[in-house]
Amino acid sequence: MADNTFALTGATVLPITGEAVPNGTVVVEDGVITAVGGSDTSIPSGTPTHDVNGKYVTPGLVDAHTHLGVHEEAAGTQGSDVNELTDPNTADVRALDAIFPADIGFDDARSGGVLTVGIMPGSGNIVGGQAVAVNTHGRTVEEMLLREPTGVKSALGENPKRVYGGKDKKPSTRLGNAAMLRSAFVEAGNYLAKIENAEDENTVERDLRNEIIGKVLKRELPWRQHSHRADDIATAIRVSEEFGYRLVIDHGTEGYLIADLLAEKNIPVANGPLLTSRSKMELRNRTLRGPGLLHQAGVEVSIITDHPVIPINQLITQVILSIKAGLDRDYALRTVTINPAAMMGIDDKVGSLESGKHGTLCVWSGDPLDIYSEVERAFIKGTEVDTSGA
Known part of the structure; x- marks a missing residue:
């Protein structure tokens, strides 16, 4: 047998x-x-x-937002392939291509019951690249793979401002962030129109960035929007409604402040990390009460570690502390099982x-x-x- x-x-x-x-x-x-x-x-x-x-x-527990294997532990800059900080739009890069299956973080994941993860590019760019879902054991990425891509990572707020403002390039403000986000969708929409209007679509020169953003515009993939502050979350919603794509809020630190709006628009939130210090302005309103307040308002909530920001074996610890802070105990395990699986389109397999x-x-x-x-x-x-x- x-x-x-x-x-x-x-x-x-x-x-x-x-x-x-x-x-x-x-x-x-x-x-x-x-x-x-x-x-x-x-x-x-x-x-x-x-x-x-x-x-x-x-x-097995599921964490929808990690940097396992692309931001290796105890490997310094040599093991960090999480951010391709050479262009504000790197939609063409794939987390899949940088995963190191022998990263010790995968061992820690299994010790904490985390058997499935979403691995994301980083948050330094307006468009960071393509996310992937894998199991936390295997010699090669192909052995671990569940679905690729699971969505496209994008960032609003401080990170792209800091990265490109420091280079005297756009974006250096939230104005620039939003403008570049819209430009990425306009460019992809123009690309799709060119293909549609061509007598032979094979005559249109391929563009890997616009191909993947085009899948978002066609609602084939969700847009995974890194946003902490309530104003950045509102911008994410505004732009998504202008272009009609499926939006997922990642982090959502202040999402509880506009939880009714997120619930009304049926936008899920991958909330966390929850055990960090308030190391930057965007985190000043971070609270373990967040998941409970979002759920009470009717938002579909997942809890994330953002590993290695929070060690991934502490995913369940964040859930337990969120219960202590008001999260419904009967709902709590859904935040690290079926909800993140559905967010990544793998709920037919795990969760x-x-x-x-x-x-x-x-x-x-x-x-x-x-x-x-x-x-x-x-x-x-x-x-x-x-x-x-x-």
Whole structure:
């Protein structure tokens, strides 16, 4: 029988999209979940069965915004490939091409139950590049890959102002940020129109930047907008409505100040990192109450680490502290499972325990929302992976 076929029995199973199942059973065959249910769930003959009585089983945690593998830990500038700071618009760069699978951060991720991550280019440019979703174990990116691209990273606020203003180039103000953002969409729209109007679209010279932004304009990919302050979030909304693309707010530090607006417009927020100091002006209103206030207003919330800003194994710690600060406990695990999976378009594969999804899951020593609980075992596509950490 295949190594990625097994059954777990006796645990409290938290499917995320359904009710908790005490004394539950999860069956994985050839890396895919085939059954989730109670103690009477049928297990195919010959399936290796692990009694995990007293434990908890959850889907692997998902962090939709990290720089794992592109901003390596303990590697200095040699290991930093996160920001291509040579042009305000680098839509053509792909995080996929810079991921170092042996980054020790991947070991830490698994130790904290984080089995799936979104890896983003950095936030120094107005258009930073293309994000990717991967599992946190593999020798090559191709072994880890779940979806590419999952969206296009863009930044508003202080970062592009600082980077290019310091070079006496545009943008150096929020005026310039917004103008360059609009210009990127106008240019991509013109490119799409040229293709549409050409007798033979193959005669139009390819433009990798405009191709990918064109996919955003066609709503094939979300626009992942780095924005902290409420005014930058409002600008992001304004521009998205001018051009009609799908918007996701990343960070959203002051999103709770306009949570009703975000909810009204059905804009999800990848909120965090939540444990940083208020190291710059944009973070002065950072609060652990943010996720709870956003959720109370009706916003779909994910919690992120922005690793290595916050060590990725502390993702669940941020969730626990957010509960303490007011986040609904029954909703909390959704912020690090199905919500970020949906944000990246991989919720058909991960983010919940359902038949047909990948056997990517964790066995916890106790309730995962108890600070004392640890990840004892983890499986990615049904194959057990090391959780001992770096």
